[in-house]
Amino acid sequence: QAKQSGKGCYTVLTPQMQSQALERIELETDIRQAIEQEQFCLYYQPIFSIQDKKVVGFEALSRWLHPQHGFISPTKFITIAEEIGLIQILDTWALQSACQQLKIWQEQFNVALTVNVNFSATELQQPGVVEKIIQICGQSGLSLSSVKLEITESGFLQTASAGTNVLKQIRSQGIKLCIDDFGTGYSSLSRLHIFPIDTLKIDRSFISGLGSSSDTTAIVQTIISLAHNLDMDVVAEGIETNEQLEKLKDLGCEFGQGFFFSKPLSSQQVTQLLSNYLSLSTLKI
Numbered sequence: 170q171a172k173q174s175g176k177g178c179y180t181v182l183t184p185q186m187q188s189q190a191l192e193r194i195e196l197e198t199d200i201r202q203a204i205e206q207e208q209f210c211l212y213y214q215p216i217f218s219i220q221d222k223k224v225v226g227f228e229a230l231s232r233w234l235h236p237q238h239g240f241i242s243p244t245k246f247i248t249i250a251e252e253i254g255l256i257q258i259l260d261t262w263a264l265q266s267a268c269q270q271l272k273i274w275q276e277q278f279n280v281a282l283t284v285n286v287n288f289s290a291t292e293l294q295q296p297g298v299v300e301k302i303i304q305i306c307g308q309s310g311l312s313l314s315s316v317k318l319e320i321t322e323s324g325f326l327q328t329a330s331a332g333t334n335v336l337k338q339i340r341s342q343g344i345k346l347c348i349d350d351f352g353t354g355y356s357s358l359s360r361l362h363i364f365p366i367d368t369l370k371i372d373r374s375f376i377s378g379l380g381s382s383s384d385t386t387a388i389v390q391t392i393i394s395l396a397h398n399l400d401m402d403v404v405a406e407g408i409e410t411n412e413q414l415e416k417l418k419d420l421g422c423e424f425g426q427g428f429f430f431s432k433p434l435s436s437q438q439v440t441q442l443l444s445n446y447l448s449l450s451t452l453k454i
């Protein structure tokens with residue numbers, strides 16, 4: 170459909186564009202209510218030590234069960250929440266629930282697990298964000314060193330020097346910082362050392378080419394030695410095959426997560442997983 174909008178200009182809105190725009194407006198309205206109505210929940214993907222396949226912690230991943238549209242992927246709603254300024258509410262909620270849940274598991278099973286929570290870089294620019302993070306983690310009763318915040322590589326690049334200060338303050342309290350989706354953000358490698366980072370997570374797009382592409386293997390090898398030289402440990406994201414796992418072991422990568430080990434699990438499934446093992450030393454998949 171073409172609509173004449175004066176002076177000979179036409180705006181073209183296909184039916185598909187119309188329905189996309191409508192869907193978008195609807196989602197914006199719905200996100201505002203979804204947290205209060207508890208339509209969001211967290212799934213937890215195990216993170217493993219690659220050498221011995223022991224679980225060391227979990228990454229908390231948000232899930233939205235929409236009353237009409239069913240399951241909506243975070244890749245869709247996180248971007249919208251960022252654009253309409255609601256990501257603070259969502260990330261704060263995720264941090265709080267993940268910390269409370271980890272505390273429950275630590276006490277119930279007497280294990281020293283850690284939890285990774287994704288955090289949008291736009292939120293780091295909010296005044297009082299350091300105090301807020303410390304307060305939320307502290308209130309849960311967790312030791313702050315069992316909490317890891319994941320910020321994407323492009324997120325780190327967005328944070329100017331003020332942002333780097335915020336990150337340093339967070340880290341000085343014991344909370345760990347991870348650079349997420351590394352390799353996708355086009356950061357110059359020479360700038361990596363200015364950020365206070367404990368862990369580098371290699372993006373899934375590189376892991377999928379491991380073994381089959383010698384170029385990709387060389388890149389992954391380079392990323393791992395770079396991280397180690399900068400005193401960071403490494404998590405490989407999206408491990409799907411045993412071949413990829415073996416290659417990562419050869420390359421000296423410490424940690425991994427991916428469907429080969431386990432998909433993200435509901436909190437009930439994690440409780441089940443943990444209760445199947447008597448002690449962390451046997452907690453393997």
Ligand code: C2E
Pocket residue numbers: 214229230231232242243244247259260263287288289319349350373406407408409426427428429433
């Ligand atoms: P991410 O932080 O890089 O999380 C990893 C994503 O890869 C997750 O997608 C996970 O389910 C998926 N994944 C893990 N292993 C495999 C594998 O072996 N193969 C494949 N194909 N995929 C795998 P998910 O849960 O859809 O989350 C997508 C992104 O949404 C996350 O990427 C993260 O950036 C963002 N996100 C999720 N929850 C939150 C949140 O609470 N706050 C913020 N700010 N972002 C979040």
Ligand code: MG
Pocket residue numbers: 228287319349
């Ligand atoms: Mg992540």
Ligand code: MG
Pocket residue numbers: 349350370372406
């Ligand atoms: Mg990632």
Ligand code: MG
Pocket residue numbers: 350
């Ligand atoms: Mg990602």
